[in-house]
Amino acid sequence: MAAEPTFEELFRQTKRSAVHLEMRDGYMRSDQDFVSWSEDPRSVQRLRPPETRPWLSLMKEITSRGVEVRRARIFSEPMSDYLRYEHHLTPSNIAAGEIVRWLPRRRTSDLALPGNDFWLFDDSLVLFLHFTGDGELSPEGDEERSSAPEVVQLCRTAFEAVWERAVPHEEYRPF
Known part of the structure; x- marks a missing residue:
């Protein structure tokens, strides 16, 4: 049996679309850039060239083809420090080709949402991401994959409902 494609390989195999729904108020708070930004927001560049960050380079590669x-982010207001950090860095994601929107959690109460963040590739494969309570990747397995039609449909429908209500990055100002 062949090994499952890695996270990066999933992007390289994607032909049309990859959508990501984030629903936590914090991730990977141990990340050194976040720690530096927390001490001095000016210490972390807002707009980074794609070649300086593997993620940005990958996004540039796949969006250019x-x-x-x-990417849609559901969050609590006022925004957590971690989400302020992500907002600070989002211009780099956009420059690399991502389209990003923000949706305050109070505007999602009537939406059916899956229990975990996910990526949906070409409307056919869902990759759920699992985190610990403090936002680190789960040591018990940080991902789960599904191509079950009902799971794909749930995630597609949830993402599009969020996307419809969400505010484009350029228009959202944290408070």
Whole structure:
């Protein structure tokens, strides 16, 4: 049996779209850039060239061949320090080709949402991401994959409902 494609390989295999729904108020708070930004927001560049960050380089690569990458973030207001950090860095994601929107949690009460953050590749494969309570990747397995039609449909529908209500990055100002 062949090994499952890695996270990076999933992007390289994507032909049309990859959408990501984030629903936590904090991730990977141990990340050194976040720690530096927390001490002095000016210490972390807002706009970074794609070649300086592997993620940005990958996004530039796949969006330049026509794959649409959309990211929607559901968050509590006022925004957590970690989400302020992500907002600070989002211009780099956009410059690399991602389209990013923000949706305050109070505007999601009537939406059916899956229990975990996810990526949906080409409307056919869902990759759920699992985190610990403090936002680190789960040591018990940080991902779960599904191509079950009902799971794909749930995630597609949830993402599109969020996307419809969410505010484009350029228009959202944290408070």
